[in-house]
Every structure is written in C-alpha cells, then in structure tokens.
Amino acid sequence: MSDRSQLIETGIPFTFDAQRDAEFERLVKRYPTRESMILPALWLAQEQEGWISAEAMGYIADRIGTFASQVFEVATFYTMYNLHPMGKNHICICRTLSCYLLGKQEIVDYLKHDLGIKPGEVSEDGQFSLEEVECLGHCGTAPVVQVNGEFYENMNVDKLKELLATLK
Amino acid sequence: MAEKVKLFVNGQEVEVESGKNLIDAIGAVGIEIPHLCYHPALGADGNCRMCLVGIEDGRPPLVPACKTNVAEGMKVQLDTEKIKKIQRDIMELELINHPIDCPICDQAGECKLQDYYMQYDGQKSRMTVPPVLKAKHMDFGAGVVHDQERCILCARCVRFTRLITKTGELGIVNRTDYARVTTFPGRPLSNRYALNVVDLCPVGAMTSKDFRFKQRAWFLTKSESLCHGCSKGCNIYIDHNKEKYQDDIIYRFRPRLNQQVNGYFMCDAGRMTYKLENDNRLNTAQVFGKETSLNETVEALRRSFSQAKKTVLLVSPNCSLEQMHAVKKLSATFNTVLSGYSDGYINAGDGDDFLIHDDKSANRTAFALLGIESSKSAFEAALDGADLLVSFQNDLCRSLDDVTLAKIQEKTKFVYIGSYQNGFSEKASIILPVASYSEDIGTLINADNILQRYVKAVIKNVQVSNLIHVVNLLGGEIKNHEEALTDLSATIAALNNIDLKHIPSEGIALTGKEVSNVAA
Numbered sequence: 286m287s288d289r290s291q292l293i294e295t296g297i298p299f300t301f302d303a304q305r306d307a308e309f310e311r312l313v314k315r316y317p318t319r320e321s322m323i324l325p326a327l328w329l330a331q332e333q334e335g336w337i338s339a340e341a342m343g344y345i346a347d348r349i350g351t352f353a354s355q356v357f358e359v360a361t362f363y364t365m366y367n368l369h370p371m372g373k374n375h376i377c378i379c380r381t382l383s384c385y386l387l388g389k390q391e392i393v394d395y396l397k398h399d400l401g402i403k404p405g406e407v408s409e410d411g412q413f414s415l416e417e418v419e420c421l422g423h424c425g426t427a428p429v430v431q432v433n434g435e436f437y438e439n440m441n442v443d444k445l446k447e448l449l450a451t452l453k
Numbered sequence: 454m455a456e457k458v459k460l461f462v463n464g465q466e467v468e469v470e471s472g473k474n475l476i477d478a479i480g481a482v483g484i485e486i487p488h489l490c491y492h493p494a495l496g497a498d499g500n501c502r503m504c505l506v507g508i509e510d511g512r513p514p515l516v517p518a519c520k521t522n523v524a525e526g527m528k529v530q531l532d533t534e535k536i537k538k539i540q541r542d543i544m545e546l547e548l549i550n551h552p553i554d555c556p557i558c559d560q561a562g563e564c565k566l567q568d569y570y571m572q573y574d575g576q577k578s579r580m581t582v583p584p585v586l587k588a589k590h591m592d593f594g595a596g597v598v599h600d601q602e603r604c605i606l607c608a609r610c611v612r613f614t615r616l617i618t619k620t621g622e623l624g625i626v627n628r629t630d631y632a633r634v635t636t637f638p639g640r641p642l643s644n645r646y647a648l649n650v651v652d653l654c655p656v657g658a659m660t661s662k663d664f665r666f667k668q669r670a671w672f673l674t675k676s677e678s679l680c681h682g683c684s685k686g687c688n689i690y691i692d693h694n695k696e697k698y699q700d701d702i703i704y705r706f707r708p709r710l711n712q713q714v715n716g717y718f719m720c721d722a723g724r725m726t727y728k729l730e731n732d733n734r735l736n737t738a739q740v741f742g743k744e745t746s747l748n749e750t751v752e753a754l755r756r757s758f759s760q761a762k763k764t765v766l767l768v769s770p771n772c773s774l775e776q777m778h779a780v781k782k783l784s785a786t787f788n789t790v791l792s793g794y795s796d797g798y799i800n801a802g803d804g805d806d807f808l809i810h811d812d813k814s815a816n817r818t819a820f821a822l823l824g825i826e827s828s829k830s831a832f833e834a835a836l837d838g839a840d841l842l843v844s845f846q847n848d849l850c851r852s853l854d855d856v857t858l859a860k861i862q863e864k865t866k867f868v869y870i871g872s873y874q875n876g877f878s879e880k881a882s883i884i885l886p887v888a889s890y891s892e893d894i895g896t897l898i899n900a901d902n903i904l905q906r907y908v909k910a911v912i913k914n915v916q917v918s919n920l921i922h923v924v925n926l927l928g929g930e931i932k933n934h935e936e937a938l939t940d941l942s943a944t945i946a947a948l949n950n951i952d953l954k955h956i957p958s959e960g961i962a963l964t965g966k967e968v969s970n971v972a973a
Contacts, residue, residue, distance in 0.1 A: 288627060288631050289627055290626045292638055294638060339637075339639070342637070343637065343639070346637075352620075352621025352622070353637035354622060354624030355621065357635075357637045358624040361626040
C-alpha cells in the first residue's frame with residue numbers, strides 16, 4: 286500500500302473518444318443511479334489512455350454529475366486503476382499466497398534484473414512497467430503473470446524469457 | 454412531548470425519549486456514550502466503533518449505539534470488561550499514526566481524542582513501527598487548514614460537504630493507513646459554510662486559518678449571544694478572553710445549537726463579523742472634531758435638540774427591540790420624526806435557502822412590530838426642512854451615496870450615536886460611542902419572527918454607556934433595559950402575553966399575524 290493521492294495533471298483537457306463516449310452512454314442506462322458509473326467510466330478512461338489523470342477524473346465527475354472528490358476516492362481506493370503512465374507492456378505478477386508459495390519471487394527478481402526496474406516503476410524507454418498485484422484468481426495454475434490483461438499461467442523463469450522475447 | 458420509554462443502563466433504570474438512538478436518548482439524561490463519528494446533524498455512520506455497547510437480548514454481542522434505537526425494557530451494558538477493552542483498543546488504533554502534538558494543537562482542551570484517551574485508554578504506546586507520515590497545514594481553501602496526521606477519518610467533514618452544503622469538495626482517498634482527507638486538485642473548499650467543518654472535527658485536524666494558534670481553548674470564556682450578520686439570527690457562542698493587562702478581546706464566533714433557528718451551523722461571513730466587534734470601534738465622544746466627555750457631549754446634544762427646528766431620528770435595524778422602543782419614546786417626547794430607513798443593509802440576491810438572508814441586519818422585523826416607518830420615500834419626506842439628523846447605530850452611508858449625503862448635510866446637522874467607525878460617523882459633527890451588542894443585553898426578532906435574547910459577553914477595560922442610558926440622558930422616558938421590557942409588554946399588543954424577561958434559550962416563535970397586525 287502506498288499514497289496514491291498525488292495525482293498527475295497533464296494540463297490537457299480530457300474527453301472520451303467516440304467509441305468510449307458511445308460505450309459510456311450504453312452503460313449508463315444499466316444502473317439505477319448515475320453515480321454507479323464511476324467504476325466503469327474510470328475503466329473506460331484507463332482503456333483509452335492506459336492510465337487516469339486528474340483531468341480524466343474531473344471529466345468523469347462532471348460527465349456523471351457527481352463530486353470530483355468521490356471519483357478521486359474510488360480511483361485511489363482500487364489499486365488496479367493506474368494513476369501514472371504505464372509502459373507499453375504492463376506486467377503484473379501475482380504476489381498472493383499460491384503464487385507466493387510457487388515461486389513468484391524468482392519471476393520478480395528476474396524481471397527486476399532483466400528490465401532494470403522495480404515493481405511500481407516504468408522502464409526509461411517506456412516499453413515496460415512492472416507491478417506486484419493481489420490475487421488474480423488463477424491459483425490453480427500459479428504462479429501467474431498478466432501482460433496487458435492477458436494471462437500466462439504456470440510460469441517460471443524459462444517461460445518468462447520466451448515471453449519477453451516476443452515483447453521486445 | 455415525545456413519548457418516553459424505560460430502559461436499564463448498567464442495571465439502573467432510566468426514562469428516556471423514544472424514537473432516538475442510544476447516544477442521544479441516554480445522553481439527554483446525562484449518561485455519556487463515547488463517540489467520534491456520530492453527529493446528530495450528520496446521522497449515524499458507524500465507522501469509528503467507539504460507541505459499541507452491549508444489549509442483553511440475544512443480539513450480536515456488541516452493537517453501535519449510534520445505530521441502535523432505544524426500546525422499552527432494553528438492557529444496555531456500557532461498562533463490561535469487554536467494552537472497556539474495545540474502547541482501549543480503538544484508542545490505541547487511532548493513536549498509531551497520530552502525531553500527539555497536543556501542546557501546539559488548537560483543538561487541545563476541546564478534543565474528543567484527548568478526552569477519550571484520558572477517560573478510556575491511558576496506556577503507553579506498544580507501537581514499534583514508524584508511523585505513516587502525512588501532510589501538515591494543507592490549505593483547503595475558504596479559511597480551512599487541514600492536518601492529515603491528526604485526522605481520525607470519522608468523515609464528519611466529508612459528510613458535511615456532501616449532505617449539508619451539497620458541494621462535496623472533501624473526500625477520503627487511498628485506503629488502509631494511507632487513507633486521508635483531501636480535496637480534488639483545483640477544486641478547493643468553496644462554500645459559504647466551510648468553517649463548520651472546523652467545529653465538526655472531533656479532533657484538531659480541521660483548523661481555522663483565522664483562529665489557529667491565537668488562543669488555547671481553555672482560556673476562552675464562552676458567552677451565549679446572537680449573530681448580527683443577517684436577519685437569520687443564528688445562535689452563537691462569543692469566545693473571548695481578557696489576558697492580563699490586556700483588553701477583553703473576541704477571538705471567534707461559533708454556532709450554538711438552536712433547532713428552531715440555525716441548527717448546529719452558521720455561515721462563514723457571520724462567523725467573521727466578530728472582527729467588527731474588536732476593530733473599528735468608536736471609543737471617544739467628539740463634538741465638532743474635539744474629544745469630549747460623556748456629560749459635555751450630552752449637553753451639546755441637548756442644545757442641538759432644543760435649537761433644531763425639525764429633528765429626524767434614524768434608528769438602525771440592528772438595534773435591539775428595547776433600544777428601538779426607547780428611541781421611539783424619545784421621538785414621541787420631543788415630537789420628532791422617527792425613521793428606520795436602511796435599504797443599504799439589504800443585499801438583494803445574496804441569500805440562500807439555508808441560513809444566509811439578503812437582509813444584513815438582525816432586527817428589521819421589529820420595525821413592523823413597533824410601527825417604525827423605514828421606506829425611502831418617508832425618510833426623504835422627513836428630511837424636508839429638517840436641520841438635525843440623529844442616527845442611532847444606523848450607517849446611512851450604506852443606503853445613500855456621498856453626493857446625496859453631501860446635499861442633505863448642507864441643510865442638516867449629522868449626529869451619530871453608535872459603536873462603530875463608519876462612513877456616517879466620519880461625517881457626523883457630534884459623535885457619541887455606545888456599547889455594541891457583545892457588551893450589552895437585548896432582544897431581537899429574526900426574519901422568521903422568532904424572538905430571541907442575547908446577553909452581555911464582553912467587558913471592555915473602558916466601558917461606554919449603553920444606548921438606552923444615552924437616550925435616557927437625552928430626555929428619553931425609558932431609564933433602562935428592564936423598564937423597556939416592562940413597557941414593551943404593556944404597550945405592544947403582540948407582546949402582551951409574553952414574559953420578555955424570561956425568554957427561553959430557543960427563543961419564542963411569534964406568529965406572523967401578530968407582527969403584521971401591529972404594523973397595519
């Protein structure tokens with residue numbers, strides 16, 4: 286856990302692109318109150334930009350008609366929302382019990398060495414970012430690694446080398 | 454009257470009001486249940502867990518008192534070992550990351566965390582890990598300064614901005630022990646009631662930029678009074694202190710609970726009117742720019758009265774009912790014209806649907822009750838041929854521009870009997886200082902026809918006469934405040950059945966009919 290309250294301001298106004306705009310309008314009909322759109326709207330912003338800026342949160346609050354402080358609360362509560370720019374390839378390693386017992390640390394150590402970054406950091410060329418996350422729900426095939434949302438199961442250092450080669 | 458129920462607290466039978474939660478109901482009969490997050494105006498949140506109590510009826514071992522309503526025959530346990538342990542544990546958890554900077558904290562002396570630590574905890578810290586450091590003195594805007602480390606995350610301030618002002622500037626971001634109260638970047642506190650979060654904060658996390666570090670809370674004398682900032686008549690505490698060798702100074706106004714008028718809150722503008730009571734006061738009498746004594750000034754005034762062909766008395770809508778009545782009697786005795794003209798005290802469009810009114814005067818309703826004419830046309834007609842204008846607290850500069858006033862002054866001598874230096878006092882040839890409301894007693898009727906009483910709070914080193922005494926010296930019939938009240942009860946039909954000398958603290962609601970009848 287860490288302080289996620291220092292938001293990054295880009296200085297550029299945020300709006301949804303046409304596709305996300307349509308998706309927002311489609312989803313908003315699902316819920317009894319507009320406030321319920323905070324979580325999905327934050328996902329849409331993250332999908333669009335790869336991360337969520339202060340401007341994006343302000344835009345979402347105004348679009349929904351709720352308080353910016355409330356969007357701020359939600360975005361900082363859930364660690365799966367990225368509040369700073371991520372690498373082109375965002376690698377998540379599960380650190381919860383099953384993955385922990387089956388050797389997630391070896392994977393993390395290899396990535397730290399190979400990419401030269403610690404969990405929570407982005408490589409200088411912007412190609413990779415690394416993060417340790419809580420349970421991804423694939424305990425039966427631990428340890429598990431997630432790259433840009435795709436799951437890679439029963440991982441070990443050898444498999445990881447092959448995977449990285451396809452990404453570099 | 455609300456229905457009563459009987460229940461048992463620690464085996465002792467008590468009778469309390471039904472329909473309330475345990476904290477309020479039992480609290481009303483003097484048994485305290487500790488609580489940090491619950492506030493009657495903000496409802497039960499149940500997040501602090503300090504109010505956990507036991508109920509012997511087979512429900513879960515412990516329940517939050519804020520979310521539990523009283524019921525007939527309920528058996529409430531407040532002092533079991535289990536509850537005491539929980540209270541100690543909660544205090545211990547609250548204090549893990551707390552900076553314990555009570556010696557420099559404004560809240561010290563009126564801090565729930567401090568009080569409860571002494572009452573329910575009293576143990577040494579067992580923490581060996583370093584505390585999470587958070588931000589200090591964050592400027593939240595609107596005069597509120599926040600200390601994140603002192604905060605216990607009760608969310609009262611957050612709920613205030615969401616439920617009461619509906620502006621929602623504050624939120625609790627992050628989670629676990631990194632959680633903290635903050636504002637969204639570029640959207641600071643910007644509502645006209647923001648300083649209420651300072652009062653609501655049970656600890657010293659929310660401080661007022663204006664008040665912080667000025668005084669220790671326990672040195673302040675808390676006197677009950679009424680805000681004169683607008684016609685709402687919010688009930689306040691005047692917190693003042695006379696330090697050794699210094700004058701009695703007001704440090705802040707705080708709202709005082711009156712469900713009939715302002716509830717728990719007041720507006721920021723009204724809160725800041727305390728400054729007018731300290732600064733810009735008239736202290737010495739003057740006759741044509743020369744400092745004079747009270748007697749000399751009264752003599753000069755009496756001469757002016759007898760020499761004048763036509764005199765107009767101008768009373769302020771901020772004067773008390775008693776003062777207005779005394780001036781009205783004086784007017785009748787000397788056969789002068791009495792006006793309450795004060796259009797400039799009304800700031801049209803400034804009011805809202807909560808506590809702020811357009812009318813920035815405290816007692817205009819009394820004009821109608823006493824039949825004091827305050828229209829501009831009547832005032833202009835009164836000035837025609839007048840050679841003396843005596844203002845009682847009324848700053849005519851708020852209602853008329855300098856050019857108009859200069860034109861009037863060509864033919865009319867200005868006299869100002871009041872408490873403050875203002876535009877009109879500068880123009881007046883004779884000035885006589887009188888006590889302001891914080892140094893006097895009086896009765897006001899607010900915009901909702903609620904009659905309320907304020908009492909003397911501040912005692913200045915150099916005391917000036919009160920307005921009724923000055924009016925009496927000038928030849929007015931009413932000698933003092935008590936006499937004014939007796940006479941008001943006797944002569945004003947709407948007040949016939951009201952004991953003006955014993956007005957309850959919540960005030961008396963006059964019906965609109967009574968007031969308008971008299972005016973007609």
